[in-house]
Each structure stands twice: as structure tokens, then as C-alpha cells.
Amino acid sequence: MSECKCKQLEAQVDYNLLDKIIDEEYGGDKENLIMILQAIQKEYNYLPKDALVYLAEKLSLPISHIYEVVTFYASFSLKPRGKHIIQICTGTACHLKGSDKVVKELCSRLKVEPGETTEDGLFTIETVNCVGACALAMVSVVDGKYHPSTNQSEMNKIIEELSQGE
Numbered sequence: 001m002s003e004c005k006c007k008q009l010e011a012q013v014d015y016n017l018l019d020k021i022i023d024e025e026y027g028g029d030k031e032n033l034i035m036i037l038q039a040i041q042k043e044y045n046y047l048p049k050d051a052l053v054y055l056a057e058k059l060s061l062p063i064s065h066i067y068e069v070v071t072f073y074a075s076f077s078l079k080p081r082g083k084h085i086i087q088i089c090t091g092t093a094c095h096l097k098g099s100d101k102v103v104k105e106l107c108s109r110l111k112v113e114p115g116e117t118t119e120d121g122l123f124t125i126e127t128v129n130c131v132g133a134c135a136l137a138m139v140s141v142v143d144g145k146y147h148p149s150t151n152q153s154e155m156n157k158i159i160e161e162l163s164q165g166e
């Protein structure tokens with residue numbers, strides 16, 4: 001039986017880097033938990049389980065509390081995500097501009113479902129609700145950068161440019 005894709009993408013945690021984030025950047029203070037989690041996610045594009053266990057020990061917090069926080073905020077991911085995160089807004093304004101069709105074609109091109117990561121670990125495709133820029137519909141957010149008036153050919157161009165950059 002072949003290993004699940006998520007396992008293959010699981011990050012190797014760098015504990016020195018975690019120490020730097022937790023102690024140097026945030027003073028080892030549990031009050032900074034959310035910012036520490038954001039910083040860890042910025043490094044790995046998701047929150048590796050080993051990092052959360054280590055964080056719980058360092059901050060003397062129950063691991064269950066950390067999971068409660070992580071699962072409360074939609075912006076945190078417990079699943080390995082690709083190097084490039086492509087989010088497509090499927091809110092009403094963007095839906096009316098054809099975002100569902102763009103998602104469908106993109107997923108079929110990359111052979112994934114929304115929420116999944118390509119086998120090479122390069123792209124994660126996510127659908128999101130209104131990102132607050134309806135006047136620019138249809139909006140996509142690629143690695144945190146907003147792309148207004150995205151259509152299928154624009155999306156193909158983005159994918160090609162990112163693939164070539166590898």
C-alpha cells in the first residue's frame with residue numbers, strides 16, 4: 001500500500017528555529033501563543049504536529065489548549081500545504097464572475113481537489129469566502145498576494161510562472 005500524500009509532505013521540524021521563534025522573538029511568553037503559531041506556520045506553511053508538541057512543552061500549556069486555538073482559527077492549517085498557496089475566492093461577487101469554473105479547471109489541471117496539495121508539494125489549492133475585495137472580483141490570493149480580476153488564462157499564467165521558478 002502506498003503511503004498517504006500528507007505523510008510524504010510532512011515537514012522535518014527544526015528545533016533551533018522553533019527556539020528562536022518562541023524564545024527570542026516572543027520571549028517564551030504564552031500570551032503570545034497566536035503570534036508564535038503564525039510565525040511557525042509562516043516557516044512551514046502549516047503547523048507540524050511535532051512543532052505543536054514542542055511548543056506545548058516550552059510554554060507549559062496542555063497540548064489540548066493549543067489544538068483548541070489552532071482549530072478555532074480557519075487561517076491555521078494542520079495539514080501539510082504546498083510551497084505555493086493558491087486561494088480562490090468563491091464568495092458571491094467572485095462566484096458571479098466565474099470563480100467556480102476557474103477552481104474546477106485549475107483542480108483538474110493539477111489533479112487535486114480543493115483543499116489538497118499537488119503530489120510534488122508545489123501547490124495547495126484552497127477556496128475561501130469573500131476576501132473583502134469584491135470590487136476586484138474575481139479575486140485570487142497567491143502566496144498572500146491579491147490578484148484582481150483573475151480569469152482562467154490569468155490563473156494558467158500564474159501557475160506556469162510559479163512552476164518555471166522551480
Ligand code: FES
Nearest residue numbers: 089091094130133
Ligand atoms: S466575494 Fe470575492 S472578494 Fe468578495
